[in-house]
Amino acid sequence: MSERARRGDVGVVDLARELGVSTATVSRALTGSPAVRPALAARIREHADARGYVANRLARGLSATTSRAFVGFVIPYVDTPAYSAVAAECARLLSREGTQVILTITENDPDRELQQLRELVATRIAGLIISPSTKIRKESRRILAGVPVVELHRAGGIEAPGVFSDDTAVMAEAVAHLVALGHREIAYLGTPRGLSNGALRWQAVEEAMTRAGIDPERMPVRMFEPTRTSGFRGATELLADPARPTALLVASGSLSVGAAEAVRHSGRRLPEDLSLIVYGDPAWFALSDPPLTTIRVSYDRIAREAARLLNSALDGDVVQRSSLVRPELCIAGSTGPAPDRERQNSPGGRQAAQTRRRS
Amino acid sequence: MSERARRGDVGVVDLARELGVSTATVSRALTGSPAVRPALAARIREHADARGYVANRLARGLSATTSRAFVGFVIPYVDTPAYSAVAAECARLLSREGTQVILTITENDPDRELQQLRELVATRIAGLIISPSTKIRKESRRILAGVPVVELHRAGGIEAPGVFSDDTAVMAEAVAHLVALGHREIAYLGTPRGLSNGALRWQAVEEAMTRAGIDPERMPVRMFEPTRTSGFRGATELLADPARPTALLVASGSLSVGAAEAVRHSGRRLPEDLSLIVYGDPAWFALSDPPLTTIRVSYDRIAREAARLLNSALDGDVVQRSSLVRPELCIAGSTGPAPDRERQNSPGGRQAAQTRRRS
DNA sequence: TTGAAAGCGCTAACAT
DNA sequence: ATGTTAGCGCTTTCAA
Numbered sequence: 001m002s003e004r005a006r007r008g009d010v011g012v013v014d015l016a017r018e019l020g021v022s023t024a025t026v027s028r029a030l031t032g033s034p035a036v037r038p039a040l041a042a043r044i045r046e047h048a049d050a051r052g053y054v055a056n057r058l059a060r061g062l063s064a065t066t067s068r069a070f071v072g073f074v075i076p077y078v079d080t081p082a083y084s085a086v087a088a089e090c091a092r093l094l095s096r097e098g099t100q101v102i103l104t105i106t107e108n109d110p111d112r113e114l115q116q117l118r119e120l121v122a123t124r125i126a127g128l129i130i131s132p133s134t135k136i137r138k139e140s141r142r143i144l145a146g147v148p149v150v151e152l153h154r155a156g157g158i159e160a161p162g163v164f165s166d167d168t169a170v171m172a173e174a175v176a177h178l179v180a181l182g183h184r185e186i187a188y189l190g191t192p193r194g195l196s197n198g199a200l201r202w203q204a205v206e207e208a209m210t211r212a213g214i215d216p217e218r219m220p221v222r223m224f225e226p227t228r229t230s231g232f233r234g235a236t237e238l239l240a241d242p243a244r245p246t247a248l249l250v251a252s253g254s255l256s257v258g259a260a261e262a263v264r265h266s267g268r269r270l271p272e273d274l275s276l277i278v279y280g281d282p283a284w285f286a287l288s289d290p291p292l293t294t295i296r297v298s299y300d301r302i303a304r305e306a307a308r309l310l311n312s313a314l315d316g317d318v319v320q321r322s323s324l325v326r327p328e329l330c331i332a333g334s335t336g337p338a339p340d341r342e343r344q345n346s347p348g349g350r351q352a353a354q355t356r357r358r359s
Numbered sequence: 360m361s362e363r364a365r366r367g368d369v370g371v372v373d374l375a376r377e378l379g380v381s382t383a384t385v386s387r388a389l390t391g392s393p394a395v396r397p398a399l400a401a402r403i404r405e406h407a408d409a410r411g412y413v414a415n416r417l418a419r420g421l422s423a424t425t426s427r428a429f430v431g432f433v434i435p436y437v438d439t440p441a442y443s444a445v446a447a448e449c450a451r452l453l454s455r456e457g458t459q460v461i462l463t464i465t466e467n468d469p470d471r472e473l474q475q476l477r478e479l480v481a482t483r484i485a486g487l488i489i490s491p492s493t494k495i496r497k498e499s500r501r502i503l504a505g506v507p508v509v510e511l512h513r514a515g516g517i518e519a520p521g522v523f524s525d526d527t528a529v530m531a532e533a534v535a536h537l538v539a540l541g542h543r544e545i546a547y548l549g550t551p552r553g554l555s556n557g558a559l560r561w562q563a564v565e566e567a568m569t570r571a572g573i574d575p576e577r578m579p580v581r582m583f584e585p586t587r588t589s590g591f592r593g594a595t596e597l598l599a600d601p602a603r604p605t606a607l608l609v610a611s612g613s614l615s616v617g618a619a620e621a622v623r624h625s626g627r628r629l630p631e632d633l634s635l636i637v638y639g640d641p642a643w644f645a646l647s648d649p650p651l652t653t654i655r656v657s658y659d660r661i662a663r664e665a666a667r668l669l670n671s672a673l674d675g676d677v678v679q680r681s682s683l684v685r686p687e688l689c690i691a692g693s694t695g696p697a698p699d700r701e702r703q704n705s706p707g708g709r710q711a712a713q714t715r716r717r718s
Numbered sequence: 719t720t721g722a723a724a725g726c727g728c729t730a731a732c733a734t
Numbered sequence: 735a736t737g738t739t740a741g742c743g744c745t746t747t748c749a750a
Contacts, residue, residue, distance in 0.1 A: 011727060022737045027729055037735060054481040058421040059727035062742045067729095069482075073462075078447030081440075087447065088437030092464035095475060100482065103432075103462045105451040116454060122413040123428075123459065228642060260646045283587065287619045289648030370743060381721045386745055396719060418743035421726045426745095 010051045019047055030055065057100075061124050068099045068314060072120040072128035075152070076108040080226070080254045081281060081299055082153060083131065089303030090129060094310075099126070108133045108225075110140065117143045127314050129306050132156025134194050148313035150306055151322075155196040161313070163305040165297050166324035167197065171204035171251065172211075173329045174277050174295060178247045179212040182338035183275060187220040187238040187245035189231070189259055191252045198223060201251040220245050224255065231258025232265075239266050239274075246274065246338045253280030253297075260288060271336030282330050290333025297327045369410045378406055389414065416459070420483050427458050427673060431479040431487035434511070435467040439585065439613045440640060440658055441512060442490065448662030449488060453669075458485070467492045467584075473499045480506065486673050488665050491515025493553050507672035509665055510681075514555040520672070522664040524656050525683035526556065530563035530610065531570075532688045533636050533654060537606045538571040541697035542634060546579040546597040546604035548590070548618055550611045557582060560610040579604050583614065590617025591624075598625050598633075605633065605697045612639030612656075619647060630695030641689050649692025656686045 012030075016023040021044070028036045029044035030053075036044075057069045073090060075083040091101040102120060106113040113133045117140050120128060127148030132140075136156045144158050151162030178186055188205055191198030202223070209216040220241040224230035231254060238248060239262070248263070250256045256278035268274040270290055277293045278285055285292035305323040312320045371389075375382040380403070387395045388403035389412075395403075416428045432449060434442040450460040461479060465472040472492045476499050479487060486507030491499075495515045503517050510521030537545055547564055550557030561582070568575040579600035583589035590613060597607060598621065609618045615637035627633040629649055636652045637644055644651035664682040671679045 025736055035735065054477045056727050057482045058417045062417040062421055063729040078444060078451060084443035084447045085437060088443045088462065088464055091462040092437055092466065095463050098478065100461045100463065100478065102459045103447065103450040104454050105447055107451065118413045119457065119459065123416045257642050264646065283616050284643045285646065287623065287644065287647040384720060394719065415743050422745040
């Protein structure tokens with residue numbers, strides 16, 4: 001007695017025998033091939049349903065040239081909703097179409113990433129969504145060139161569409177907000193330039209600062225890997241900077257949690273002593289007192305976009321354009337007028353915003 | 360030219376040909392069968408490595424009677440780290456052993472759950488980790504009886520070990536903490552009794568209250584599905600309760616976020632007007648001012664335990680006992696002495712804690 | 719210890 | 735429109 005039979009599973013052969021048709025016909029009916037008489041197809045599907053038939057995905061994937069049984073979801077970290085929430089939401093969306101999501105975590109290690117990509121390909125995944133590790137291997141790139149891919153959050157120099165948050169505009173908006181409040185000594189805490197989004201966000205800040213007539217070269221800046229602890233460290237260091245920043249802009253969700261703790265720890269009052277803008281999910285930061293001004297990213301929308309782009313790629317549509325999800329600057333109580341240190345600027349922020357550029 | 364060859368993949372046949380041995384020998388060497396001469400086995404493995412061989416997991420899973428290619432991870436929600444963080448961490452742990460984790464989201468819908476379980480079985484998963492939906496189907500139970508299973512967070516009446524947070528002790532501790540501070544009008548916001556952990560937590564609170572000589576029947580109580588919005592609603596309702604609670608105990612992570620917002624929204628000062636204990640990840644709640652007293656659960660440890668139990672189950676070890684991960688009561692600034700409403704109790708909390716039981 | 723060959727359950731040519 | 739049959743790439747009897 002076969003393993004299958006013993007487990008009480010029904011297979012195409014069973015269905016075929018029971019209905020007096022061939023396995024091919026059963027298969028066709030079940031995969032929705034038009035080449036089978038509608039009445040018969042209906043009868044087959046009905047019977048399959050009644051018997052609780054579920055196709056063995058391994059067998060199907062092995063023989064079918066094209067199968068959407070699996071897609072891979074490859075991310076570096078687990079401890080941030082920017083990844084875990086998007087992963088879960090994608091799994092939810094894709095499962096509705098009968099696609100199973102295989103989740104792998106690279107820990108930002110290029111070798112582990114390569115290994116996982118190899119195994120995913122060995123699973124004959126239909127495609128994958130990936131947030132590439134910082135120093136992606138050539139071989140990984142080669143693999144990615146061979147399957148439908150959607151990039152998430154980070155661009156890894158692959159020919160593939162991606163879903164990114166449109167940080168340029170919102171970062172500029174954040175800087176403008178601070179400048180309008182009269183801040184000129186603005187500190188920046190972000191992720192390294194080696195990360196595509198780290199580079200992007202910093203560039204946006206640089207440009208916005210320049211536009212505001214402030215030399216970005218002189219900004220107190222720290223760039224660290226996105227973890228809570230480095231957020232704490234980075235903010236602590238920045239607050240101790242001789243330039244005595246009156247505002248701190250944090251450009252990463254994980255860094256923000258640690259940074260907020262560091263600010264609290266430092267005893268600075270918000271917004272009297274320091275204006276603070278963080279990045280991430282406002283639900284966390286709404287609890288702070290005062291609630292923190294936040295750059296809010298919608299993970300749901302990112303997940304939806306990722307699923308949509310992947311489906312397009314699987315359909316073999318012409319390569320889609322990347323999708324930019326625009327974050328929102330949610331102004332709350334942690335940003336306020338810059339302290340009037342030398343009693344030489346006019347009070348209030350509005351006017352300071354009109355400061356002319358230095359020549 | 361076969362699909363495989365065209366993709367430049369090497370298969371066992373290639374390796375066999377190149378080494379002048381049979382595919383059977385290659386397979387044996389690669390799966391670590393002892394029935395192959397060590398020297399030859401080494402040579403085969405070496406060559407396979409050099410050629411970058413990765414076994415097709417579909418084929419392997421299809422033919423092998425036992426394969427750990429896949430495990431399923433089935434959870435109801437995506438928007439809470441209690442699930443998403445544990446899922447990601449498990450994926451990380453299991454991938455090290457070459458096992459791929461298939462993530463599915465039931466949305467707490469029994470039918471969707473059943474469908475997903477069927478598909479997972481059809482993928483020939485080696486086992487699965489599941490947080491059963493509230494009203495799990497009989498048929499789902501039947502399926503779960505047939506594969507190695509580890510339960511997560513919730514018990515669904517399955518014969519399987521699970522990983523749960525040991526809420527009984529910590530809930531009692533939380534109640535004792537409040538009672539020691541002199542609170543007697545304690546409100547409770549938790550998940551429904553239909554959820555195993557909801558029932559457990561409430562029972563622990565009931566008992567602790569009774570032990571403290573306070574009738575739990577008279578507590579203001581709300582039990583809602585674990586979402587932010589119901590947390591907000593529940594807390595809002597409780598704060599408006601005629602019993603005028605002086606303390607609020609929230610027994611779910613998702614509810615806690617909403618509840619904290621509701622409290623802030625109500626304008627009550629912590630801890631002067633209200634003592635608040637929340638449940639979840641303290642990193643979120645440390646930002647609040649004052650930082651919130653939190654029941655902290657270690658998701659990492661839960662994930663580790665889940666992976667360990669699953670591995671045991673896959674090894675066919677005798678059924679393991681369930682694993683209880685003990686949360687920690689992190690006392691912070693949101694809990695303080697009960698306000699001295701009628702000027703009739705002694706001030707301070709210590710003494711109130713010694714109140715004798717009512718006879 | 720190794721090889722030849724039969725599947726695993728399904729899909730897809732090829733026939734009819 | 736349906737049936738026959740040959741794989742998909744691997745593991746695993748069964749022989750040698």
